[in-house]
Amino acid sequence: MASVTRSSWPGKQLVAAAQSGDEPSIAALVSGVHPHVQRFAFALCASSQDAEDAAQEAMIVLFRKIGTLRAAGALASWMFQIVRHECLRRARAISIQQEPIAEAVTPSTEDDVLARLEIERVAAAIASLPADQRRVLIMRDVQGMPGRTVAKLLGLSTAAMKSRLHRARAALRADLKIHNGGAPE
Known part of the structure; x- marks a missing residue:
């Protein structure tokens, strides 16, 4: 199992091991990816709470669906896409909640x-x-x-x-x- 530094994304070997279901590799991958995902979420989401929630959701998706990732080298773009989608979903939910409810129309x-x-x-x-x-x-x-x-x-x-x-x-x-x-x- 490869080690993960805080400044770089996990290597392809670790990603491949996680994709094959190796639990220690999955745990190392999740902990190695989290700081990057969190930074991206804080840059994209409107509030720190939304960023925390989006990063958490991305970690859950990573844990559950790492086996579906097609290429180990695509991990960063895959994770950023998940966070982007989650931040947009949260922004849409907020805008929908703030719209007045029309009773008759x-x-x-x-x-x-x-x-x-x-x-x-x-x-x-x-x-x-x-x-x-x-x-x-x-x-x-x-x-x-x-x-x-x-x-x-x-x-x-x-x-x-x-x-x-x-x-x-x-x-x-x-x-x-x-x-x-x-x-x-």
């Missing part, structure tokens, strides 16, 4: 499908933002946190937080406009 199936497609399009555009802009945008606009709170949680001045938020909103508008068939501003 029932959307048609077509409206429902179009709304879901729009949510996916916006979520993908948010995910493509740089990490610093994405965190500010999600915390401020999706989760509805006050500006001072966002700045404090991210260790920024209020002015720096507002600047990042402005850049994030502008980039998001441009991305959505491009994908809507318009020209960027």
Whole structure:
């Protein structure tokens, strides 16, 4: 069984041993991958709680499904994809929870499908933002946190937080406009 350092991803031999079901290798793989997955989750998710939850979910998927990984060298991209999916899922769940419930109006199936497609399009555009802009945008606009709170949680001045938020909103508008068939501003 190969050793795992904190600064590098586990080697292909360890991944292959874990894929074949070797329990000590699986344990070593999970502990070796966790710091990398956690760093990625903190960069991608809007809150530290979401990041912790996404990293934990990724570790569970790794433990349960390591045997399904096709290539040992694809471990990093596979884990990042799992974390990205989990962070997006959590962001969508938050936005859905914050939507007011309409009592009398029932959307048609077509409206429902179009709304879901729009949510996916916006979520993908948010995910493509740089990490610093994405965190500010999600915390401020999706989760509805006050500006001072966002700045404090991210260790920024209020002015720096507002600047990042402005850049994030502008980039998001441009991305959505491009994908809507318009020209960027």
